[in-house]
Amino acid sequence: MTGRRILLINPNSNEATTAMMVAIARSAAADGFDIAGATATRAPTMIVSADELEAAAPEVEEIARARSGECDGMIVAAFGDPGLAGIKVTTKLPAVGIGESSMLEAAENGRRFGVATTTPLLKAKIDALPDALVLRSHYTGTRFAEGDPHELMRDPSLLRTALAGAVEACIAQDGAEAVIIGGGPLGEAAGALQPIFTVPVIAPIPSAVRRIIRLVAA
Structure with a gap:
């Protein structure tokens, strides 16, 4: 159980928000698990509409594919879970959404x-x-x-x-x-x-x- 890493993907393009969410995730994590963060770059700093949520999904999936070798599981950290369905199809890793x-x-x-x-x-x-x-x-x-x-x-x-x-x-x-x-x-x-x-x-x-x-x- 040692050395497990979870990748938290922030679909909002805000590094400060990612850092805040990673800190919350680390405080909730069990011993032996580390949380790393990844931040979208093409989305708004805060997703507030359905169109923005849908537009964020492809980049979330891209991040997941690019970083899948670095982690044991993934969290999509926007409430509409953009890209989660695609991650579950295209990577073999466990993945969950906060929604x-x-x-x-x-x-x-x-x-x-x-x-x-x-x-x-x-x-x-x-x-x-x-x-x-x-x-x-x-x-x-x-x-x-x-x-x-x-x-x-x-x-x-x-x-x-x-x-x-x-x-x-x-x-x-x-x-x-x-x-x-x-x-x-x-x-x-x-x-x-x-x-x-x-x-x-x-x-x-x-x-x-x-x-x-x-x-x-x-």
């Missing part, structure tokens, strides 16, 4: 779960994930933080407050028994929100780390 991983964890023990995030233009893509995972009956829907996604990302305090409102709506209005913070760049906010609520607040990067470690170890 699928967090939804599988949120639905454990039959829980109903919602998603709180900042990107309303990704609603259709997020709504499609529970269908693909056969979790539609558990999914209570997605609530969006009030405010422009880019503006929220520039102000961590404002981001946490806005996301907290979305989490509260998932619980109080939709009946969610667990709430996922839907986005890799929202990783730090997810950690900060977890102690505030009595229902589980699922941080997708640690979810993906736990899942890929199980797959690699198997």
